[in-house]
Amino acid sequence: MNSITVDSKIVIEPTAVRAWAEKRMIYIELSDGRIFGFPGDRFRILKKATNEQLxxxxxxxxxxxxxxxxxDEDITVPGVVAGHFQLPLT
Known part of the structure; x- marks a missing residue:
């Protein structure tokens, strides 16, 4: 894990150790053991992808x-953990 300093406090940024997809959900296992999932359809390019592509x-x-x-799609792990998605829930 990497850390950054914000207002004199050390903040640990989440990093992924593995990732996988099940149906339209993308899952990441974080370096601290947490598992985080998000709908692929919250991103424009991923929304158009097939399950096989995801x-x-x-x-x-x-x-x-x-x-x-x-x-040709890249998404940051800290961004999705923080809830930064491109598309609103439908």
Missing amino acids: AKVKVEVNGYALRWEEL
Whole structure:
């Protein structure tokens, strides 16, 4: 895990150790043991992807990013953990 300092406090940024997809949900296991899931349909490119394409998710950049090579899509792990999505819930 990496840390940053914010207002003189050390903040641990979440990183992924593995990622996988089940149906339209993307799951990441974080370095602290938590498992976090989010709907792939909350991102424009992922919403158009097939289930097979979503399943090809890879952890990149030392756990800071999720990558779908075939879709040319990258999403940051700290961003999704913080709830930063492109599309509203429908």
